[in-house]
Amino acid sequence: MRQLDVKRPSLGAVIVGLIPFAATCFSVRLWDRIYPMVLGMPFNFFWLVLWILITPLCMWFAYRLERPRTSEPPEAPSQPKRESRAL
Amino acid sequence: MSANVIALGMMSGIVAVGAIAGFYASHRHKMDLEQWTVGGRGFGLVLVWLLMAGEVYTTFTFLGASGWAYSRGGPALYILGYQPLWAVVSFYLLPQIWEVGRKYRLQTQADFFQLRYGSKYLTAFVALVGVVFLIPYLQLQLTGLGIIVEVASFQSIGRAPAMVIAFSIVAAFVFVSGVRGVAWVSVIKDVLLLCRHLCRYCRTLYLFRRHRTDVRCTRTRQASASADARRHQEPGPRLVLLNGSPDFFGFLHVAASVCRQLYR
Numbered sequence A: 001m002r003q004l005d006v007k008r009p010s011l012g013a014v015i016v017g018l019i020p021f022a023a024t025c026f027s028v029r030l031w032d033r034i035y036p037m038v039l040g041m042p043f044n045f046f047w048l049v050l051w052i053l054i055t056p057l058c059m060w061f062a063y064r065l066e067r068p069r070t071s072e073p074p075e076a077p078s079q080p081k082r083e084s085r086a087l
Numbered sequence B: 001m002s003a004n005v006i007a008l009g010m011m012s013g014i015v016a017v018g019a020i021a022g023f024y025a026s027h028r029h030k031m032d033l034e035q036w037t038v039g040g041r042g043f044g045l046v047l048v049w050l051l052m053a054g055e056v057y058t059t060f061t062f063l064g065a066s067g068w069a070y071s072r073g074g075p076a077l078y079i080l081g082y083q084p085l086w087a088v089v090s091f092y093l094l095p096q097i098w099e100v101g102r103k104y105r106l107q108t109q110a111d112f113f114q115l116r117y118g119s120k121y122l123t124a125f126v127a128l129v130g131v132v133f134l135i136p137y138l139q140l141q142l143t144g145l146g147i148i149v150e151v152a153s154f155q156s157i158g159r160a161p162a163m164v165i166a167f168s169i170v171a172a173f174v175f176v177s178g179v180r181g182v183a184w185v186s187v188i189k190d191v192l193l194l195c196r197h198l199c200r201y202c203r204t205l206y207l208f209r210r211h212r213t214d215v216r217c218t219r220t221r222q223a224s225a226s227a228d229a230r231r232h233q234e235p236g237p238r239l240v241l242l243n244g245s246p247d248f249f250g251f252l253h254v255a256a257s258v259c260r261q262l263y264r
Helices: A011-024 A043-070 B003-024 B033-041 B045-056 B059-072 B074-104 B109-117 B120-152 B159-177 B179-220 B222-231 B237-243 B245-262
Strands: none
Touching: A011 A043, A011 B074, A043 B074, B003 B120, B003 B159, B003 B179, B033 B179, B045 B179, B059 B074, B059 B120, B074 B109, B109 B120, B120 B159, B159 B179
């Protein structure tokens, strides 16, 4: 098996990415209800639509966290070079 | 001119424009295998974004999702949940795959497995799974396409001829232009989709205003209240308005992922 030298996403960015999962995937019991109706929508419908709007914001934060890491040149001398062909 | 003729004219116009764009996409590009599979790795930000958006919108968007919502009701809400989430997953996976693909000049998914695990049996298996599992998906999309054309042409084009014609055109321009053809057809599709969204929002706003006026009239005329109230129990236009939002905001999620890939 060949180790491919790719940068892992930072922990902060992963945590930001887990927020939409936590809000829409792993907490269904908490928001799956009809009342209160918001803007004429059942609450669960409203909740999902709300997270359609919030997820890009989370992604934007994750992108902001990742960008300084990715903009540096790939062969930066300060970076300890990992063995890329280790088995 | 009957509605039938107008619908047929518009459909053939759109198909013709799409086919021309698909064939023209490879113009001025010397086609080799790399050009065919990954567009010579030279797609810009906007084209990749549109290509990914084009991948998202399938006949499921128009037929499957709405049909599922109509027949099953509540469970269709899962569509609102999973659509943003796949973009979140892509944000962490695709840039890395992109990077590896560019570095080692990979062209298919199977190439990646060859590189990573160095087993030709695994590579062949991945390639086979990719092809075999594409068949039911294609069949599904073509059936959906047939139904849409049949309904939109007021039954004047049958399901089977529509599928044959559409599939021949798609196969031809993909054969000629590869992923470039697909990308440029996605551009046309996205322009049409945005027009559709605009029209639908305008129509919904109009319906919503009329709905509110109706309700106000009803309140003043208490005499016939029961009959009118029954009429207004049908689902309000607000639901229709929100129906359009997931695919619209889908653009934003895809954008984040693509931006990250291109600014590496």
